Amino acid sequence: MLQFVARRILYMIPTLIIVSIISFIIIQLPPGDYLTTVVTNLRATGETVDEATLAAMEQRYGLNQPIYVQYWKWITGILLRGDFGQSFEWNQPVSALIWGRLGLTFTMSLATLLFTWAVAFPVGIFSAVRQYSIGDYIATFIGYVGLAVPDFLLALILMYVAFKVFNQSVGGLFSPDYVDAPWSWSKVWDLLKHLWVPVLIIGTGGTAGLIRVMRANLLDELHKPYVVTARAKGMTEARLILKYPVRVALNPFVSTVGWTLPILVSGSAVVSIVLALPTTGPLLLRALMSQDMYLAGSFIMLLSVLTVIGTFISDILLAWLDPRIRLTQ
Amino acid sequence: MNKSDLLLDVIDLKTQFFTDDGIVRAVDGVSFQMKRGETLCIVGESGCGKTITARSILQILDYPGRVVDGQIFFHRVRLVDGKEVRQIIDLATLKTRGPEIRDIRGKDIAMIFQEPMTSLSPIHTIGNQIMEAIRLHLPVSKSEARERAIELLRRVGIPKPAERMDAYTFQLSGGMRQRAMIAMALSCGPSLLIADEPTTALDVTTQAQILDLLRELKDDLGMSIMLITHDLGVVAEMADDVVVMYLGVVAEQGNVVDVFHDPRHPYTQALLRSIPKYGLRTAGKRLDSIRGMVPDPYSRPTGCPYHPRCDRMIPDKCDRITPPTIQIGEDRVVSCLLYDVPGLPTRSYNAPQPALCEVR
Numbered sequence: 147m148l149q150f151v152a153r154r155i156l157y158m159i160p161t162l163i164i165v166s167i168i169s170f171i172i173i174q175l176p177p178g179d180y181l182t183t184v185v186t187n188l189r190a191t192g193e194t195v196d197e198a199t200l201a202a203m204e205q206r207y208g209l210n211q212p213i214y215v216q217y218w219k220w221i222t223g224i225l226l227r228g229d230f231g232q233s234f235e236w237n238q239p240v241s242a243l244i245w246g247r248l249g250l251t252f253t254m255s256l257a258t259l260l261f262t263w264a265v266a267f268p269v270g271i272f273s274a275v276r277q278y279s280i281g282d283y284i285a286t287f288i289g290y291v292g293l294a295v296p297d298f299l300l301a302l303i304l305m306y307v308a309f310k311v312f313n314q315s316v317g318g319l320f321s322p323d324y325v326d327a328p329w330s331w332s333k334v335w336d337l338l339k340h341l342w343v344p345v346l347i348i349g350t351g352g353t354a355g356l357i358r359v360m361r362a363n364l365l366d367e368l369h370k371p372y373v374v375t376a377r378a379k380g381m382t383e384a385r386l387i388l389k390y391p392v393r394v395a396l397n398p399f400v401s402t403v404g405w406t407l408p409i410l411v412s413g414s415a416v417v418s419i420v421l422a423l424p425t426t427g428p429l430l431l432r433a434l435m436s437q438d439m440y441l442a443g444s445f446i447m448l449l450s451v452l453t454v455i456g457t458f459i460s461d462i463l464l465a466w467l468d469p470r471i472r473l474t475q
Numbered sequence: 476m477n478k479s480d481l482l483l484d485v486i487d488l489k490t491q492f493f494t495d496d497g498i499v500r501a502v503d504g505v506s507f508q509m510k511r512g513e514t515l516c517i518v519g520e521s522g523c524g525k526t527i528t529a530r531s532i533l534q535i536l537d538y539p540g541r542v543v544d545g546q547i548f549f550h551r552v553r554l555v556d557g558k559e560v561r562q563i564i565d566l567a568t569l570k571t572r573g574p575e576i577r578d579i580r581g582k583d584i585a586m587i588f589q590e591p592m593t594s595l596s597p598i599h600t601i602g603n604q605i606m607e608a609i610r611l612h613l614p615v616s617k618s619e620a621r622e623r624a625i626e627l628l629r630r631v632g633i634p635k636p637a638e639r640m641d642a643y644t645f646q647l648s649g650g651m652r653q654r655a656m657i658a659m660a661l662s663c664g665p666s667l668l669i670a671d672e673p674t675t676a677l678d679v680t681t682q683a684q685i686l687d688l689l690r691e692l693k694d695d696l697g698m699s700i701m702l703i704t705h706d707l708g709v710v711a712e713m714a715d716d717v718v719v720m721y722l723g724v725v726a727e728q729g730n731v732v733d734v735f736h737d738p739r740h741p742y743t744q745a746l747l748r749s750i751p752k753y754g755l756r757t758a759g760k761r762l763d764s765i766r767g768m769v770p771d772p773y774s775r776p777t778g779c780p781y782h783p784r785c786d787r788m789i790p791d792k793c794d795r796i797t798p799p800t801i802q803i804g805e806d807r808v809v810s811c812l813l814y815d816v817p818g819l820p821t822r823s824y825n826a827p828q829p830a831l832c833e834v835r
Contacts, residue, residue: 369537371594377535379608379659380580383572390596468598469643 147465147472154461158454165450170217173443179209180234180437220440224447231440235433240444243429248448250319251425253337254414257345262352270360271392274368277361285357292354301347301420308343317422319344344421348414356399363398367391393467400464404457481550482667482699483509483532488545488567490524490531499772501527501540503723506800509716511550511666514693514700516714516731518707518746522769524723525703529669532701533580534571542567551583552666582612585660589672591652595644601628601655602640608662627658632688650681654688661692668693669701674709686713707750711735716806719743722769722780725800729807739809741785779812787813 181203185195204210208219223229230240269289273282308314318325324336367373368391376386415427426445433441465472490502502524509515517525531542532549547566552559569576588594596604605624609615615623621640628636631654644652653673660668670689674682690713693700702713710717714731719740727740738744748763767784770776776783782793789812798812 371588371590372596374535374537375586375588375594376596378533378580378586380577380582380611381607382577390599393598394596470597470645473643473646
């Protein structure tokens with residue numbers, strides 16, 4: 147097992163290097179750079195820009211250097227000093243902008259993941275074991291509705307209902323009193339009071355999908371001979387289903403953990419904009435639109451790293467869960 | 476037959492599958508008896524209801540299958556506080572998921588299956604699965620269960636049993652897997668072991684070893700074996716009694732010597748003719764085979780189910796009349812209209828005498 151983990155970690159290194167290069171290339175791909183955007187914006191407002199200022203800015207941001215030099219500066223800054231570069235638009239170090247939001251995003255994503263699993267597991271198992279029962283049909287129906295309704299629509303509806311019926315504002319993650327307050331238990335409690343809305347909205351689609359996956363996986367396993375063997379031993383039905391087919395049906399579940407991480411971080415962008423959440427999604431979108439190179443690059447890089455780490459975690463979990471993967475190399 | 480020798484008395488068992496396309500009468504009125512300590516072979520082509528009969532006994536039919544009629548009297552002998560307690564239990568009336576049948580499964584009646592690879596969990600060690608079987612029925616601690624499991628693995632001829640306890644199925648050969656499966660079935664000392672084609676998935680040498688092992692265990696432990704097979708060679712080697720099944724009914728039952736030397740039912744005769752024989756003057760001749768195929772389960776022939784393939788079919792009789800079960804000797808029955816002559820007694824089944832019954 148240790149050897150397995152060590153090998154997986156070694157595999158990650160070249161992947162991460164390639165990922166960082168590709169992230170950097172991608173953010174350079176659109177024509178023009180941040181200065182072009184600045185100039186366009188200034189011209190749109192009727193101001194003129196003189197060449198000297200432009201050259202000075204170019205010099206300051208290092209935009210006149212060859213691309214590989216820019217990349218090298220960027221990546222060594224990240225690795226050696228934790229310096230992700232400067233955000234042009236916010237005129238702040240990227241790291242100062244990102245970490246706070248990333249922490250909140252992670253809290254929200256984790257809560258969503260837990261919610262998704264807590265609902266999808268039992269409902270999926272029930273749906274499979276009682277296939278074609280009324281409960282299964284209800285779960286399936288709600289699941290399909292959850293899959294079909296777009297998140298942002300759900301967000302709007304929920305906001306409307308919360309406002310009209312409960313007279314509660316559900317935008318953001320904090321009440322106005324707490325936005326700039328230092329962390330305290332009451333601030334955490336305030337966060338929890340706001341968190342359930344985005345968790346519910348972002349979680350529905352995933353929950354519905356996972357219910358279907360769990361149901362399908364389990365249906366494949368329920369009629370396998372080893373289940374009959376367990377039954378012939380005299381086990382109770384509930385115990386044998388949880389011990390055998392559910393364990394095997396978990397495999398596809400676990401192997402998708404890797405994709406869940408980045409999807410949770412980036413996929414909630416639309417909902418975050420609708421609900422005005424201080425998470426990473428809206429920031430990334432804005433950075434991409436204004437060609438704020440280092441900010442966007444850092445985001446894409448972080449998302450890619452999360453994917454790689456997520457895959458790593460799911461590999462480890464899978465190996466831990468399934469001896470066939472651990473022992474047959 | 477002495478009543479106390481009786482282990483299993485199956486009377487007019489009917490098991491049906493309620494599918495969307497109609498009802499499949501997989502077992503359609505099967506009756507047979509099994510004596511304590513004997514090996515009974517159930518033989519027949521694929522799809523004739525052998526496996527379903529066996530699974531009906533343990534009530535482990537897959538959905539949408541259900542025992543719809545008939546009785547399965549299991550004569551249970553258990554030692555309670557050193558005293559022998561005899562009970563006759565009708566397994567067919569027990570709830571499929573109830574505590575009564577679960578108490579019997581794995582303890583009094585154990586089962587082994589055709590595919591040891593898929594019949595054992597791929598993600599649990601064999602030790603885990605055997606210990607689980609032990610601790611379900613016996614009040615022992617984890618370490619005692621482990622001791623017992625190792626002993627069982629040694630008993631079924633697995634080398635280095637203590638190490639093999641922590642092996643997974645994919646780390647064992649086919650023969651070793653089946654031995655582990657047998658060890659698991661034996662873990663609570665069952666009085667009946669149902670073996671559903673236990674050697675079909677194994678190669679010939681391993682097959683012989685497993686059969687030897689089963690025979691040896693049967694003699695040592697004094698249990699009975701119900702062996703389901705389509706291999707008449709296995710029957711000849713193992714059986715005391717034979718039940719020949721065709722399309723959900725018993726075609727013929729009797730002592731193995733009688734059935735092999737004097738088959739009465741045309742189906743049994745045809746089966747025996749289709750075995751290649753060594754040393755007889757058969758060179759250049761084609762091996763006999765039974766013409767036609769087992770019919771589609773949704774379109775069962777009327778009358779005798781075998782009549783479309785039968786060489787000795789009586790027109791206007793076999794296709795109309797369902798043949799009764801005819802007693803043609805002691806412990807010997809055949810279900811064929813050829814033997815339906817006045818004077819021969821047709822067998823009637825009586826429920827066990829109330830005095831003997833202690834049905835729960």
